[in-house]
Amino acid sequence: KAGVTQTPRYLIKTRGQQVTLSCSPISGHRSVSWYQQTPGQGLQFLFEYFSETQRNKGNFPGRFSGRQFSNSRSEMNVSTLELGDSALYLCASSVLPAANTGELFFGEGSRLTVL
Amino acid sequence: AQKVTQAQTEISVVEKEDVTLDCVYETRDTTYYLFWYKQPPSGELVFLIRRNSFDEQNEISGRYSWNFQKSTSSFNFTITASQVVDSAVYFCALSELNRDDKIIFGKGTRLHILP
Numbered sequence: 737k738a739g740v741t742q743t744p745r746y747l748i749k750t751r752g753q754q755v756t757l758s759c760s761p762i763s764g765h766r767s768v769s770w771y772q773q774t775p776g777q778g779l780q781f782l783f784e785y786f787s788e789t790q791r792n793k794g795n796f797p798g799r800f801s802g803r804q805f806s807n808s809r810s811e812m813n814v815s816t817l818e819l820g821d822s823a824l825y826l827c828a829s830s831v832l833p834a835a836n837t838g839e840l841f842f843g844e845g846s847r848l849t850v851l
Numbered sequence: 852a853q854k855v856t857q858a859q860t861e862i863s864v865v866e867k868e869d870v871t872l873d874c875v876y877e878t879r880d881t882t883y884y885l886f887w888y889k890q891p892p893s894g895e896l897v898f899l900i901r902r903n904s905f906d907e908q909n910e911i912s913g914r915y916s917w918n919f920q921k922s923t924s925s926f927n928f929t930i931t932a933s934q935v936v937d938s939a940v941y942f943c944a945l946s947e948l949n950r951d952d953k954i955i956f957g958k959g960t961r962l963h964i965l966p
Contacts, residue, residue, distance in 0.1 A: 769953075769954070771956070777958065778942070778956055778957065778958030778959050779942060779956035779958075779959070780956075781953055781954065781955060781956075784953060791952065791953075792952055792953040794953070824894070826896070828896070833952070834946070834953065834954050835884070835946035835947070835948060835952045835953055835954055836946075836948065837901075838884045838886045838898070838901040838944075838946060838954060839898045839901060840888075840896070840898060840954070841898070842895055842896040842897075843895070844893075844894055844895050845894060845895075
């Protein structure tokens with residue numbers, strides 16, 4: 737069974753640019769959650785999508801957005817990049833909504849560097 | 852608001868020693884889940900355990916054990932006879948099923964097992 741796939745794995749952008757990250761969940765999983773991981777802040781919740789609907793959103797500015805497609809694949813977008821957006825962005829999938837199951841399957845992450 | 856505190860940022864122990872990772876949580880909800888995840892150097896978070904708020908029984912899985920105490924709002928994780936392969940960052944997490952309905956992670960404890 738294929739795991740959670742995130743692309744791209746690494747990317748470098750400059751301030752002001754925008755970026756789109758992709759996440760393909762495990763087949764049959766309808767929930768996709770996104771987290772930002774930084775050394776100082778640990779894992780911070782960005783948002784969760786379930787069956788193409790955003791279920792929940794963390795405390796991030798509107799520059800961070802996402803969506804989920806009918807095949808459960810999800811994308812997140814960050815516009816007007818800032819230096820502080822440099823982080824590892826993790827995607828996790830689950831069969832049920834994340835909080836109801838807790839057993840999230842994580843991808844390897846997309847490491848974004850903003851120069 | 853829900854909160855997870857892992858006061859130990861980094862711990863180093865010699866192989867074969869026992870080690871306990873602390874986790875303290877805050878919640879106003881009576882129905883919640885607690886979790887532990889492991890993030891090895893390769894980067895991919897791996898689910899270890901889930902406990903619900905109504906089940907305070909301790910759990911043992913091989914060398915791993917978990918102590919859940921509602922009276923002190925703690926969910927501690929002990930590794931017995933540690934091994935080098937246990938070196939990783941360990942995250943404690945919480946979800947409130949009746950409120951925020953999202954999984955919030957602590958900042959993690961980096962565990963070094965020295966040979």
